[in-house]
Amino acid sequence: MARNDSPVASCPDCEERRTAEDPNEVVRFYRRHHAVTGHDVVWERPPSLPDLPPNADVEDAVAALGDPDAALGTVAAAASEWGWTVGETLDAVHDRRLTGALWEPRDDHVAVV
Amino acid sequence: MTRWNDGAEEVSAVSPDITDETNALPARYFTDPDVWEMEKEKIFSRYWVYAGHENCIPETGDYFTRTVGDKQVVVARDEDGDVRAFYNVCAHRGSKMVEDTPMTDPGNMGRIQCPYHLWTYDLDGDLRSTPRSFEEASLNPDLDDADVSGLDPDENGLMEVRTDDIGPLVFLNFADDPPLTLAEQAGKLKTRLESLPLSEYEHARRYVSEVECNWKTFGGNYSECDHCQANHQDWIRGIQLDESELEVNDYHWVLHYTHEEDVEDELRIHDEHEAQFHYFWPNFTVNMYGTADGYGTYIVDPIDEGRFQLIADYYFAESDLSEDEEEFVRTSRQLQEEDFELCERQYEGLRSGALGQGQLGPNEHTLHRFHRLAQEAYDA
Ligand code: FES
Ligand SMILES: [Fe+2]
Numbered sequence: 001m002a003r004n005d006s007p008v009a010s011c012p013d014c015e016e017r018r019t020a021e022d023p024n025e026v027v028r029f030y031r032r033h034h035a036v037t038g039h040d041v042v043w044e045r046p047p048s049l050p051d052l053p054p055n056a057d058v059e060d061a062v063a064a065l066g067d068p069d070a071a072l073g074t075v076a077a078a079a080s081e082w083g084w085t086v087g088e089t090l091d092a093v094h095d096r097r098l099t100g101a102l103w104e105p106r107d108d109h110v111a112v113v
Numbered sequence: 114m115t116r117w118n119d120g121a122e123e124v125s126a127v128s129p130d131i132t133d134e135t136n137a138l139p140a141r142y143f144t145d146p147d148v149w150e151m152e153k154e155k156i157f158s159r160y161w162v163y164a165g166h167e168n169c170i171p172e173t174g175d176y177f178t179r180t181v182g183d184k185q186v187v188v189a190r191d192e193d194g195d196v197r198a199f200y201n202v203c204a205h206r207g208s209k210m211v212e213d214t215p216m217t218d219p220g221n222m223g224r225i226q227c228p229y230h231l232w233t234y235d236l237d238g239d240l241r242s243t244p245r246s247f248e249e250a251s252l253n254p255d256l257d258d259a260d261v262s263g264l265d266p267d268e269n270g271l272m273e274v275r276t277d278d279i280g281p282l283v284f285l286n287f288a289d290d291p292p293l294t295l296a297e298q299a300g301k302l303k304t305r306l307e308s309l310p311l312s313e314y315e316h317a318r319r320y321v322s323e324v325e326c327n328w329k330t331f332g333g334n335y336s337e338c339d340h341c342q343a344n345h346q347d348w349i350r351g352i353q354l355d356e357s358e359l360e361v362n363d364y365h366w367v368l369h370y371t372h373e374e375d376v377e378d379e380l381r382i383h384d385e386h387e388a389q390f391h392y393f394w395p396n397f398t399v400n401m402y403g404t405a406d407g408y409g410t411y412i413v414d415p416i417d418e419g420r421f422q423l424i425a426d427y428y429f430a431e432s433d434l435s436e437d438e439e440e441f442v443r444t445s446r447q448l449q450e451e452d453f454e455l456c457e458r459q460y461e462g463l464r465s466g467a468l469g470q471g472q473l474g475p476n477e478h479t480l481h482r483f484h485r486l487a488q489e490a491y492d493a
Contacts, residue, residue, distance in 0.1 A: 014320045014321055016321060
């Protein structure tokens with residue numbers, strides 16, 4: 001059973017909510033939801049994470065987490081501080097991966113190169 | 114007889130006769146991951162499944178994707194105005210070609226192009242062009258350009274998936290040789306839906322919810338209204354449950370509900386003085402409301418054995434909704450939420466493993482039909 005302070009993400013269009021113990025659950029939820037609706041998902045109550053510099057780039061979010069192997073969901077939760085949606089964060093990660101700034105050591109985890 | 118998993122471990126196939134004591138699908142078929150693996154083949158790759166609504170892709174090149182189990186198709190309007198479906202898989206080396214594209218936010222493309230090595234297909238699936246590196250052998254010292262024969266556009270085209278429709282509703286069948294035509298599977302449902310002006314209505318809303326239970330748990334809940342009195346207080350007002358009727362056909366069943374007060378004629382797409390809820394095996398419903406001039410569909414889309422997505426679409430005369438229509442959709446959403454809770458609670462019980470095989474009541478003949486169809490599919 002999820003505790004009532006568990007992290008929560010939701011779709012503002014459908015009001016569909018997801019309570020997640022594992023932040024990457026939100027990434028999977030976003031992908032399924034986006035695939036059939038085109039809707040984006042936002043963190044309603046992100047897990048508590050270290051503070052980020054304001055308006056930085058997605059690598060800064062990954063770096064600030066201090067984890068050599070950060071879960072995408074955690075990165076999205078951190079970037080929600082800047083008002084980013086889950087979709088925006090994943091798109092940014094995708095772009096940065098293609099330019100070589102981030103790499104993905106294993107599924108749905110990223111690290112700064 | 115209810116069969117508990119109390120050491121006896123005794124279950125049987127769903128009996129053809131509802132009065133037998135083994136009239137329900139054994140509980141394991143709702144909770145076992147291997148069963149979901151089997152269903153992908155024996156159910157979702159054999160029967161006709163709903164793909165989407167063709168009003169959403171009116172122009173040549175409009176397309177959306179649809180995922181069924183592990184398979185994904187691109188559903189597109191071709192140059193001749195026909196709707197066709199192709200596996201979203203490139204004929205070169207099998208890459209997925211287009212990104213996930215929902216029916217509610219369709220894409221448009223002149224040709225289908227694979228981003229990996231740029232093989233490009235016409236909207237009829239034929240290979241249209243390849244980069245030069247596929248036409249000459251400059252990098253291969255063992256071959257002359259003249260040895261390269263070129264690729265046959267038809268032989269190297271996309272793999273098409275069989276489609277058919279009922280009015281604007283497009284269905285897919287993944288079987289090489291489907292056991293039934295869509296007309297056979299739909300039976301009377303086809304005639305009934307085709308007599309309605311479904312094409313004149315526009316897609317207005319889609320809501321998608323993820324629910325923590327097996328898809329058949331929700332399918333079963335949709336198929337009966339014995340739970341309504343206790344659980345849908347708002348909805349039940351205005352409905353004459355004792356005058357409702359349950360109709361069972363080969364691959365679909367219908368719940369008819371009469372309204373307490375006569376509903377105004379403008380508020381109904383169909384003539385009869387009732388609402389009709391059709392469940393179409395395996396995972397599609399068509400909801401004809403008694404109190405709104407519009408209709409709805411549900412796709413009960415499994416994610417795995419323990420989760421599904423309910424994709425709820427609403428169609429009205431115009432896609433901009435009036436206050437009343439908004440209110441109608443809100444009520445419908447509330448009904449869904451109430452049902453999700455019931456289904457998740459039932460599923461928690463099923464997952465405990467205590468129940469071996471439940472027991473259906475004599476008025477749960479719609480459910481019995483549902484369980485029988487599952488049993489038949491597993492045995493096929
Ligand atoms: S796999 Fe599609 S072009 Fe190579
Ligand atoms: Fe219900």
